[in-house]
Amino acid sequence: MLLILLGVLVFHLVVLILLIVSTASSTWTVDATGHTDLWYNCHSDPNGYKCLQASSEDWIQAVQALMILSVVFCFTSLIAFLYQLFRLVKGGHFYFTSIFQILASVFVMCGAIIYTVMRPDSDKDYGYAYVLAWVAFPLSLISGLCYLILRKKD
Amino acid sequence: MLRVLALAVVVLLGIAPEPSQAISIYTGWERHALVGSDIRLSCSFFSWRFVSDDVSFTWIYRPDGSRETVSIAHYAGGEAYTDNKGRFKDRVEFVGNPKRRDGSILIKNLDFSDNGTFTCDAKNPPDIVGRPSSVRLLVFENLPIQAGVITGAIIGVVLGLLVLIVVIYYLMRFLVARRVFSLSVSKHGKKKKEGSQQRQLWTPPPLTCYPLP
Numbered sequence: 289m290l291l292i293l294l295g296v297l298v299f300h301l302v303v304l305i306l307l308i309v310s311t312a313s314s315t316w317t318v319d320a321t322g323h324t325d326l327w328y329n330c331h332s333d334p335n336g337y338k339c340l341q342a343s344s345e346d347w348i349q350a351v352q353a354l355m356i357l358s359v360v361f362c363f364t365s366l367i368a369f370l371y372q373l374f375r376l377v378k379g380g381h382f383y384f385t386s387i388f389q390i391l392a393s394v395f396v397m398c399g400a401i402i403y404t405v406m407r408p409d410s411d412k413d414y415g416y417a418y419v420l421a422w423v424a425f426p427l428s429l430i431s432g433l434c435y436l437i438l439r440k441k442d
Numbered sequence: 443m444l445r446v447l448a449l450a451v452v453v454l455l456g457i458a459p460e461p462s463q464a465i466s467i468y469t470g471w472e473r474h475a476l477v478g479s480d481i482r483l484s485c486s487f488f489s490w491r492f493v494s495d496d497v498s499f500t501w502i503y504r505p506d507g508s509r510e511t512v513s514i515a516h517y518a519g520g521e522a523y524t525d526n527k528g529r530f531k532d533r534v535e536f537v538g539n540p541k542r543r544d545g546s547i548l549i550k551n552l553d554f555s556d557n558g559t560f561t562c563d564a565k566n567p568p569d570i571v572g573r574p575s576s577v578r579l580l581v582f583e584n585l586p587i588q589a590g591v592i593t594g595a596i597i598g599v600v601l602g603l604l605v606l607i608v609v610i611y612y613l614m615r616f617l618v619a620r621r622v623f624s625l626s627v628s629k630h631g632k633k634k635k636e637g638s639q640q641r642q643l644w645t646p647p648p649l650t651c652y653p654l655p
Contacts, residue, residue: 344589353596360601 293373296434300369300389303431304362306424307396311355314342315415316403323415325403326352347406354399355421361392362428369435382435389432396425465489465572467564472578474585475552482537483577485545485562489569495520496567499538499545502574503530505558514560515547529555552581 314328322331326348330339342348365388372382400421466488475481485499501515514525514534522536530549538546545564549556556579563574 341589344587346587346592349587349590349592350596352590353593353600356593357597357600360597 300366300431303424303428306420307359307362310417310420310424311359313417315417317412318415319412347402351399351403354395358392358395361388365389376440378440380440382438386432386435389428389435393425393428393432396421463490463569465566465569467562467572467575469562469575469577474580477552477581477583479552480548480550481552482546482548483560486543487564489566491566491569493541493543494567497540498565500563501547502561503558517545554581557581
């Protein structure tokens with residue numbers, strides 16, 4: 289029992305870390321000279337390495353908001369899990385935790401989809417933060433569903 | 443002893459310097475405006491003295507990318523003077539109230555060539571030592587969405603909805619609990635009515651009084 293609990297908790301933490309790295313790292317698109325989105329566009333010129341703020345178009349702001357919300361919801365679900373671990377009645381389901389985690393996965397999915405569709409430079413490569421976002425989506429969904437079937441014993 | 447103290451205080455007050463103190467000038471930092479619109483650039487100052495009759499305001503313009511400056515508005519001796527030769531000819535108007543430490547100007551019918559830095563220099567004699575303050579003017583065709591406005595709006599709406607849902611959930615739970623409580627009371631009332639009807643068919647037993655000990 290304790291092993292399952294530990295495993296679920298570690299899985300949740302891994303998802304949270306993936307989401308935080310994907311949100312905070314400004315590497316959704318990379319090219320030969322630099323990386324760009326979500327927060328900064330950094331390029332290396334012959335003159336040096338320069339960073340500008342990412343364009344404030346509405347779709348980038350929407351992706352920023354969705355990624356931040358997913359991190360917030362994932363963290364809230366972790367807190368809710370720890371709370372329900374000690375306060376839930378025996379045999380109860382972790383509904384709160386599961387709902388928040390599934391909402392977090394929905395937000396990541398929406399953010400990643402919006403970014404994929406609205407990206408202007410179709411010849412540049414995707415960066416690791418973008419890949420992490422797409423990886424975090426199914427993992428967080430699985431984590432949320434885990435909590436749905438998990439039941440509190442003793 | 444007291445006399446010495448009083449003398450010392452008087453002397454100190456007497457030789458306390460009465461120099462011109464610094465004056466602090468405030469304008470905005472940056473202003474955004476649309477082409478063709480009017481904009482009011484505000485300038486105010488803080489000075490320890492009352493506003494003197496010789497208070498003066500000077501507005502100086504420096505275009506973007508140029509080092510040359512040109513005066514466009516000046517207020518002194520109760521009179522306002524504005525640009526009548528340069529690019530702001532008939533477009534700038536002094537709308538401040540110097541008696542209230544306000545030296546604002548109004549620039550009408552903005553154009554892209556008005557992008558630049560406007561510096562306000564105020565003097566309130568004898569307080570003349572001050573650092574002029576500058577405000578940068580940016581003229582746009584359509585105002586861009588500032589970074590973070592939509593982000594903040596989306597986050598705020600979603601978190602607000604969440605809080606609302608949680609509050610409504612707990613409220614419903616509370617109300618349903620109450621309704622359950624009131625339901626049982628009404629059932630009780632029905633039972634009582636039936637009981638009283640039954641009692642009317644049934645004669646009550648005679649009361650027996652027991653004397654108090």
